[in-house]
Amino acid sequence: MSKTLTALCLCLHAVAALAAEPGPVSLKSSRTTIEFDRARAGAVVSLTDNSTHTEFINKDAAQDLFAIAWTRPGDTSGKQERLTGHDAKNVHWEVTERSVTAVFERLGGHDLTVTCLVSADPARDDVRWQLHASGEAPLVLERIDFPILDLRAPLEADGASDTVVTGLTKGGVFHQPAKWKTGQGLSFPQPGSLAAQFGCYYSARAGLVSHTCDSRGFPKTLDLHRTADGLRWMWQRRCYHPMKQPFELGYEISTATFTSQTPGEPADWRDGADLYKQWALQQPWCAVPFAQRTDVPDWMKSGPAMIRFSRDWLGRPERVEGWLDDYWKKHFPKTPLIVALWGWERVGSWVSPKYFPPYPSEEGFKRVVAAARKADGHAFPWPSGYYWNVEYQQNPDGTFQWNDWDDFNATGLPHALIERDGTPLVRKLPWLEGGRNAVLCRGDAWTRQWFNRNAVTLMQLGCDMVQVDQVVGGLAPGGGECYSTQHCHPPGLGVWDAEAFADQLRSLAAECRGVQPDAVLSIEEPQELFNHLIGVQDYRDGQSQRWPSLPETTHASVFGYLYHEYLPVFQSNPVSGDLKMLAYCAVTGQIPHWVPHWPVSPSPALVGGDFEEWSEEEPAGWQRVSGWQGTNYVGLPYRDDSVKSHGTASMRLENRLESDIVQVSQNVSVGPGHLEPGHTYRLRARMKVESLAKPNAVNLAALTSKLGSKGSWRIPLPGPGDWSEGSVEFTMPDEATFLRIMIHVSGTCRLWIDDVVLEERVDDRWEPLIQPGSPPEHEFVEQWVRLFHGEGRPYLLLGTMIHPPRLLAPLPPAGERPPMDPVMTGAFRAPDGSEAAVVANATAEPQEVQLQWQGRVHNLQMAPSSLRLVR
Template identity: 35%
Template structure:
């Protein structure tokens, strides 16, 4: 112990003595190491080998951030051959250079720098790469530059530089490690060291990287990295879990023939950082502060919101955005009715800001033939005039550069919309082309199998074409236009493929021309707007710092992205509203509402982050609304507003429409007409108990009206108690059915019911099976009172309404100077309870038969084959499956596994392994499990795998004697839970006796399922403070803290702010603004 203390004192003394000699920024050589130091960091580079980074330390604390055993290259280049249109690439890294030398450069302009020179690349002897790292007195950033020269027959298309492999655990635990990128949404993740090896996050600018920085930190500090590109060259930051650590790397896309040297046109920077306030732990805002110090000196921060003339006062004061789908929420008459009878009643002092989806002539998101607008130009324009008369505003989301070729192709080859002829004649020459000259085509989900192309904005024709579309919108009363599907400023390709057309007036591939073209597009739109419609505001899908001064709004989807569960990755995002924190005083953003996630909680997160609040029309429930939404069907839309349609035949002939001539009561009724005895149509609405304020054990009554004509099957209203509100998991616990006569006039019905235990939702289903016509109307839910009377249930106003009404009152009172114009500050400490919210989604369960071959001792996979086993609900019949495999060189083991990886049972029998083209002999021992003397042991020739790499498999196997395909036995695999695994296999030698390299084989088998779920749950828990809060500073210097209770019960919190301590108690979903002037 004494020896360790003395050694530590010697090291500390050495550093103390060296500090005055080194100054704040200096570079020196010590043997085979170059040491680079500035005010914040100490970086050590090897002078030998490939010039690896040996150490990256925080200078003040001495904390090491570099992973141990680091062999990560310093750079990696992606090149193509000049003139080669195949896209075949060549990858070279610093590890491929035969020679590397290090030169410490003379001080230049106050900078100290070191340069690493790489040469001697096999096959490319002329290629040279120069990596420069510089420091400067008073600057905590390490600055990296790259130069590539020589090899004139090559084209540089990507340079990955630098690559930093950081530790996979920063402190004692990974749990408090956060990986962060300046993403348009969802850029914060905890414990990246727990990611699967090879998993990565990539963000592209322009595109998904809204602000060009990333970081990795825990409460003690971290590493910051960024590019300082004021122009907008294409770049990517990647955060990847590698074998020894978490890798951060920047990639710089270009298309640069090496007939001339390539010089990276901006600095890549990095530094270590800690909390700016020693009294609080380090958080993501400390990293964002480093980026902001540079960003505020850039063109996109030229003027604040308060000073900008292109942002109108109605945005600066604050407003609420409502999103309305004209085809399903209701047409223009319904909009005007809603505004007059609901909006004006509850928000009398706040003009509406309406975004209309589904306005396009053909269908939602079908571009570019938008006009006449849905349902007609006359109806649409009358609606916009009514909104303007209220002082309100209308926004549309055109698809910008998309050209829809086909919509919803059908089995017979026809489409709901086919515009390929006009595209070929007009648009194709201006579309994005790949390097072979082919039009880039995509199949976005909203076209239901249809295709779209993207026009190239580098073509002046395209920019003028879109300007004409904006003219059409302005002429119809639209005063906010969002450039949609250019996410984060990227054109609508995949973000990795550039336009190579030689006919558009731009250079091929990635280049500065792309961002310059978008600036030109916005200058063109702004000039036209100023001349013809000066009230016009432009918005863009997802924020991007590069264009902040050219837009008056950005949509921002971060709050909802935190809650989205993706089945392909289950690493929960953390709430870190990066863009508003950086640029709130320069660029307002509005929240995009979720689809089915927890709407109130997401809205609360958005509001407290300084976003303009938004909701879909049906998400805001006004007090006094009927519990059954649109139960009178007086809102003409299809599908009916607040109802869903399920069809047994997706393209069946049944018609769902409205009967406005003879409704039961009111203006219209819902009619279903069938012409096929085998077709079944359900129109249903789900009432989640928690949201509808229904209670298990409560007594209620469903009232409704039906009339029918010539029914061949069943026309009915069904009410079901469901175990879940999610159709993927629900089970029917109880049900009540009321059938109509085959033909009858309007009749009224009452169905009393009691909600059974374990019910989570009630489902109302309007049904028709077979031919005939049935019409429904006046669907109402009543509650039974203690005196025996019934009263219609109404909604009290939900969390969305509660938040919106409070936010509107604060904005009307002047709080817009904080919410829409203020600078976001580090939030002061607030002590309050914690709140946990669990999200559940589903992923499709998968069963597969598998075959594979391996090298000796299963060291490496060689060949593989699989077949899909379709899961059947309940108990299936025996089904046969097969798969083929060819054995290739290097394989010495042939593996035949059987496994069950989810709750339930699976039976297997009668395996047969034969050589394709052979004599038909079964090469698999004990294929029907007949050699099975001891049922407690695995059948002969089969191995039971009970454990692998530390994981214990809890699934079981059983000798099945009753339910067999043939013979006496089958094998039954069973798992009691979805995380269990039952696993057995055979391993056969590939030695030429039975199985041989170069031959092909077929494995067939029979399988039967019992109680296997078709959907498996994905559960993610989020933990928040019960009171969210944030701090703002207004342009006039006033500051405020906004708090919101995100729970359904009262919550108290103690706020420590500006030297004062105060306690606040907030009612459920209450907003509170605490100001200091």
Template identity: 25%
Template sequence: MIIERSAYTIELDSANGSLLAFTDKRSGKNMIHGGSAARPIFTLRLRDDAGQALDVTALQAASVTLEQASISADDGTQLRFKYTKLNNLDLDAVVEVDLPQDSNLTDWRISFDNRTSYLVEWVDFPDVVVPNDLVAAGGTARILWPAHEGVLIEDIGRRENTWLKYQETGYPSKGWDGTYPGPAPTQFMAYYDDDCGLYVGAHDARHHVKSIEFLPFDGGVRLQYRIFVEGAGQGSYRMNFNMVLGVFHGDWHQAAELYRRWFEQGSTPPRIADNPELPAWYRESPVVVTYPVRGVKDTGSMDPNEYFPYVNAIPHLERLSERFDSKVMALLMHWEGSAPWAPPYIWPPYGGEEGMRQFADELHARGHLLGLYASGIAWTQRSLLDPDYNREADFERLELEKVMCVSPEGELPYSLICNGVQRWGYDMCPSEPFVTETVLEEIRGVANSGCDYMQYFDQNLGGLSYLCYSKEHDHPPGPGRWQTEAMKTLFRKIRQEWKAMGKDIVLGCEAAAAEPFLGELPFNDLRFNIGLFTGEPVPVYQYVYHEYINNFMGNQNSSGQSIDLLKSPDNLLWRTAYSFVAGDMLTVVLGRGGAINWDWGTEWDYPAPDQQAIGTLIRNLNAWRIGAGKPYLATGRMLAPERLTGVSAQTIHMRDGSVLKQPSILTTKWQSSEGRVAQFLVNYTTEPQAYDWQQPYGGAIGALLAYKQPDGEGLELASQTERGMHRGTIEPLSCIMLAWTPPTQAAE
């Protein structure tokens, strides 16, 4: 069955509904890989009473009926495939496909009628396999994966040799994967090359839990969407949102624009510029300074270090503040009075409440801020960092196995998150009252500490809980949307508790807060560097959500595991510039003597980065966030940048022997709420860097100003070629801002 539209031609197997081809009309490229065998348009994962899995597919239907309804010449076509007796079970399904006449997007939905004794865990739909003509395979194609704030995949095998290699999403979870709303904070993917692209997105305003993954498959690359349906039992299930497939032209920015248009059609949190819930410091762009008070990294000795007592850090923080010309936020690790990373108990702080309160008071008296890390909703049986910490007796006495996440088989395995390294323990299920009560009790102490920010949900990546299959808890018997709602409820109770106490504390999590949590978790510990294990990071998250949320660069944990730090001495400068042009607040991690370290996890005895260079870069960049760049970088809307050419390349050497080529000038483009547009160009190297910048609209943009200083001084550019090309040079460790008013607005 071949159906033509103005932008594409789609081919489906009329016998079973499989997607055979999705061809871009402009380029003539089919973006569906054929493979060696037929592919089912859907797969259902069933679980029996013992939790054993059985997968059934569209290809196992006893009969397939195709109903084709032509709505009208203008509206397009709707296809309806009905599948009966899947795998000879009393289980039927229906797939509907809407093909609007003049749209480049198509809508896909599935429903099923389950009359069996099985529960349905997830629906894998629609089955999409694209060609493996990625860059590493000799082509020009890339895959955009939304995990870790956005990653471009050029080599399908890159992550398969790392701890991030593909595995099915389930319980226990390794944490860093494609789970939405979690470490994958948004819900679309894309495949594209120099000619065209295929957009695949879940336009799901109710935020069902999904596995959004990619993996090598039958000579191609599978773009996998699995929607967890809460262990749906007997009865009817109907997908209440559209899976959307369509063609586009351009790169990842154009794919992100398709998703952002849909996102902004629905209910969104307040924009930063209009959000009365945000404290004043949020708009003042403090530099985050993170460090432990015990030990020097995640593992090893947990003896108190030179930053304990807490006030010992004040001279270092004051020096950094002066160096950066900015207020700072001290964000502490290993401060918990229980044991480092030993949730759920954190209070009182190590050394007692008085010492922490004194530290907070002295920070505030100097205009600075206090932040604290904690480890989210997990249960620690015993700490591997502090042998004196053991809660096994409490676990037995309180019968806490009843409130923990369990596997599909009903078993209680240890969590995979930090277990065997920092602790042994389990994941707590957010549906259980004990979890809420314990969290609220712990945060009451935090509220009285003088804390301004609490990254409470470390290890609850993106803000989501881990999957739970319990049939005894107050939630459906499988993972799904209930997790999203349970976590939102917990976040709101924490904020309400603090507000009732008169405390204006900001709450956050590890990694970018996923889409449904934007309004509850407005400041978060980003981890774009995790994407280095799989591909090249790109700021997809900021493109879609930046007007609603600002985050900070994060502690960059594991950067030293992916990057050869000493072979690439500018890598910290590059990572800092990346965060800046992405619109994020900047972060440093301290080592010995107040020196800036490479990341959280690098030993203090390891040779440190160039202190003068990183200090200068942060001072220069942060001045833009609070100066002339503020309407763009703090509250603006990211746009696809104008083309930058003639830029030299920098080489980032990776631990696995590969290299990552990065331009010596990083750039992004933004629009302010007043409609002005600016493109930022950052030279993060220690040498001057030249560039050619192609003006938009053929150069017809009116007054084009080059701001070379963040205090707002600007001058009209004169160095232009006849083709609207501007050429310039940027001094080391600095930024320039090219600003203009689009022609339509200038005419108005």
């Protein structure tokens, strides 16, 4: 390093004359021309696309090329101070035809030098950026923002076609960022929710793509936010680096412009993603396509489907057996099945690490696993990563139903993730019902082996798949920020965390395969850095509507587009009856995944309204809701055999404190043979109240898959007295995907509910609504599973995702951008080079579909809820 700095200083001395010139300097690649203003400490004042001459920079807003944030050694507050190039005492420049080097000396008066190197070659597409720092200043580098680009917003005309797309898992396409409010934007870490280290900003005319070139996993963030003058875009390298030794960024940053690959067509995010993929294909995670991997069993390459059983199912192994025997094997006898198990943990769902014996018992758990194997299924539990639950289910008096502090302090504390002040990270999480989790540090070899032991126990119980859960996008809880000096890693943020997780996955695979030779691994939410170390991926791109503050977000399978041929994905959280989401997953080549239904024979659509059957703390068919939006519902329902309207039992609700809330809910699907839009229904219930401090009700809500309300109704609870009946009539609105029935009581109470019945109007009479024994999405799922496992497998499972056909009809009304279109398309290239499009009709009506594909127009008659391969 010292020789490099000496040579650099000699070069700078040789061009000292340039240092005195305050004017702009520029570089040019084959696609892009970029200009720096030396009078503004190197701020980027122009970035243009060479072919369209589109200007991306707001020259008037540009101020800084870089910024650093630092803290003082020993300061545990985390308070950061900021310096930019304007704070340098001296700036030296070296300019050649293909590079610009700027050396900023004595930033803020400190013995601190920052060197920025930018290079471009007319024979290369992109501009490359590097940065390093040196000096003996008594400070700790914590963040480097570089390069800082102040982009125009709107980019073209009124900004109607302006769009932002990043490698974010739950991202999608963010339209018209000029409409964002000042300060609004996106900021995502890698490792973490930035599953692929790139982003692009484009209009119909041209776009800008920026990515880091990091194959190791240095902590970084892509940050873009609206300013009063445009859109500020920057990469933030996050670290904890005492300046007693030189600092290196650890990677180059690439910036390039792009246009549509099809003349006359508007630019698209895939055009930018294709440029990024050219770099990604050279990385370890793209060394071997999925079809050629030898560490993945053949059944995974055959095109499996997936189902998820939650805790209420696991508590009834006979129900799991019934669904597998009477539904799965009846309709899909030759297709392997991934069987995700949620709620298998001994104490409660997602409560770790006291997992064993698993719920409902070791015998019951083995019975579920055996049933899966009998159906050519593969049991797939998701242990909660590095969390150690120390408190669970807070009681009204502040105590907890479960408390594990003693064991944590005795065993886990030496290996815990440590904050700046030397204390372990402990935080409250919503699914713990008022409780808290501590976090173990995976940089500690003990922790990695601790997780492996739990996974191996699951393998010994018959499972042959496992997901490392609660490591969102490969990021450890707490952001991987551990300040311990006892764990054999440098304190603070560093690449050590990503490398430790890669070691975890390698050792986990080896130990699990010692028990189950074909064991398959997964992690919660994708992270390109680890693609090659796992065999299937939990994906959440169907949740891009979680950004309600940013207008007009539409879905996009960005990670899938980049890596479809390297790692299969499944949508983690399907919703019963959500046909649009299923269709979206089908055309983006995801593993068919949906939720099971019960019963599997014709029966009342509302399950368990007589409250005769119970499991743990809730009646069969119902869910005890533990909280909502940060409020814990500590009240409980009880089976009561002595007070009932009919039968052998009722449900008693009892709150002892004014602050107590209890809610028991059930979802009823919308679709053919179930609740149908435009039809009129009635819900009735028998109720008996002994005491009720304030008005409450049985509430009904017609909801979309994203919990948007389309209508609501209620049955008020009566005053104290004997049994009485209440009812409400309602008409199911359009666009709802399910009806949620919520028996909700807040405040002190003692009351009983029985004989809840959902009825439909048939002519002039009311009759119980009977479901047909198959879910509303059955017809679509049946087509999807057969296509994915059969004719479509080379494309939908093993193929490379390519630019989709252009949909000509039907189109949404002018000016509207629904999150998902009623008719959706995708396209893939199989390993043999052949190409196919896939088209889905996600409506209950026939559709006349017209699309442009491979140089010609295709006209298709699509039946309701249908899926088709076009070649």
